[in-house]
Amino acid sequence: xxxxxxxxxxxxxxxxxxxxxxxxxxxxxxxxxxxxxxxxxxxxxxxxxxxxxxxxxxxxxxxxxxxxxxxxxxxxxxxxxxxxxxxxxxxxxxxxxxxxxxxxxxxxxxxxxxxxxxxxxxxxxxxxxxxxxxxxxxxxxxxxxxxxxxxxxxxxxxxxxxxxxxxxxxxxxxxxxxxxxxxxxxxxxxxxxxxxxxxxxxxxxxxxxxx
Numbered sequence: 502x503x504x505x506x507x508x509x510x511x512x513x514x515x516x517x518x519x520x521x522x523x524x525x526x527x528x529x530x531x532x533x534x535x536x537x538x539x540x541x542x543x544x545x546x547x548x549x550x551x552x553x554x555x556x557x558x559x560x561x562x563x564x565x566x567x568x569x570x571x572x573x574x575x576x577x578x579x580x581x582x583x584x585x586x587x588x589x590x591x592x593x594x595x596x597x598x599x600x601x602x603x604x605x606x607x608x609x610x611x612x613x614x615x616x617x618x619x620x621x622x623x624x625x626x627x628x629x630x631x632x633x634x635x636x637x638x639x640x641x642x643x644x645x646x647x648x649x650x651x652x653x654x655x656x657x658x659x660x661x662x663x664x665x666x667x668x669x670x671x672x673x674x675x676x677x678x679x680x681x682x683x684x685x686x687x688x689x690x691x692x693x694x695x696x697x698x699x700x701x702x703x704x705x706x707x708x709x710x711x712x
Contacts (some may be wrong), residue, residue: 515541519554531562546576556584563588579605586618590625594655598622598676611642634671 522538526529542548542555552573559565570584595712602619610684611688635651686704690697 504636513549515548515554519551519558523558525563526562528559531559531565534558534562535565535568539565539572542569542572546572552577553579555630556580563591571648583615586615590618590622593625595622597625613639613642616642630671630675634675637671 505664518538518541525534525537526545538551538555538558543552545551550711552569554565555569559569559691566584566588570581570588573581573584582601582604586598586605587601589595589601598617599622602615602622605615606619616635616638619633620639623629623632625637667686669682672683686700
């Protein structure tokens with residue numbers, strides 16, 4: 502029925518090919534979907550439409566998605582790496598997820614979904630400092646900022662205390678003592694709209710475990 506609707510709307514050629522493959526994959530006939538779509542992707546690896554269609558069609562089929570990534574590697578490296586990063590994340594191979602995310606970000610540093618996946622991988626590895634840095638990058642490259650993204654950034658930050666402090670000292674937390682930046686209580690108070698004495702009382706006797 503969906504194919505008939507697409508035909509009535511004027512779809513033809515690759516449009517119908519992708520649609521048929523997606524429908525076959527959705528009903529569990531992945532082998533037929535592969536036989537239908539993958540040869541076309543191999544013949545036209547520069548086609549963004551075919552690449553995106555194949556990635557969507559086989560998103561839940563790891564074997565087929567792996568093959569799509571291989572076909573696209575030389576011609577559409579960002580989409581190929583995105584597929585491989587997500588496959589690695591599903592396998593809980595977070596080091597490979599990180600590697601593939603870096604491939605994407607080297608080519609497109611503003612790729613928000615990649616920063617988000619990188620943050621999720623860091624969190625899964627228990628590397629909360631890197632998670633914070635990656636979630637901050639999500640906020641920096643999102644327009645407009647999704648309130649949920651800000652919430653996901655701020656909640657883990659409360660493990661260590663006020664986010665402004667953590668953000669200012671990220672180089673220290675990532676690189677060690679040589680990267681620490683002097684930070685006055687008056688600076689924090691100004692950013693929070695509080696009196697310096699309030700910040701002093703709130704932080705008195707407080708410490709952060711960084712190792």
